[in-house]
Amino acid sequence: MDLVIRATVVFFFIFLITRIAGRRELSSLEPFDVILLVVLGDLVQQGITQSDESVTGTLIVISTVTLLSVGVSWISFRSPRARVITEGEPLVLVQDGQVIERNLRRERLTRGDLEEEARQQQNSSLADVRWAILEKDGSISFIAKS
């Protein structure tokens, strides 16, 4: 019983952490982030299974996390309001060449980050961009002025 409860608590805590961390942080992992993820995985394992070394325990935890994941995705599918909480919304960063600083700050992005991303997508200047949108998966879409 305790395994299911611990797995559930950790699942929702990680879910909360990923929402707080922000999309850009998670979509572009630096070497430090990768190491942090590995350490985090080890800490999570200790917290959930503790001294349990059984196959049964492993199956229970995997089933619980899978069930919760399916549950959250089902709720997101059924409820647009829940979808905003679980997945977030696309965020407009540039409109008609004008950078929306408030939204950049919200996602802890600098103008330099945005310009770099624009260059990588063959946009020479933000002034030439009609829309730049931070998508739910953390990528930035650029739509050029025609």
Added chain:
Amino acid sequence: VAVLPVLALLNVFGQRPTTTSARSLAAGLTVTAPARLRSGLIFQVRVEVLAHRAIASPRLVFDRGWWDSMSENSVEPQASNESTENGDVVLSYDSLGAGRTLVVWLYFQVNPTNVGQRREDVALEDGSRVLARVHRSLTIFP
């Protein structure tokens, strides 16, 4: 996928403790321990003896199943004497007056390769005379 977590919540795979008791005119014996466990788990066993009349040489006799492929972490209070009889483990304590209670805590960890079901009876004896016996079994999931 949902079956396993539901069964786990219903304690099918352990480790919620269960209590088993036995009484006689001379004494009462209560054992609280998990009846289902998984490999690697650390667990507590509590044995409580209530003397209805004086017990000169209280002895707790544990089936070998308690120690077989288990790591013993500690036993408190420590017995005045430890011995074995036909593979069973005997913990002897000092005399117990009428109305007195003896509580013994044992801490174990299940060895990772330990799987299956075993008998885990506990008997309370005064010398060689059995005063009470509880019948238990333990199931260990792989």
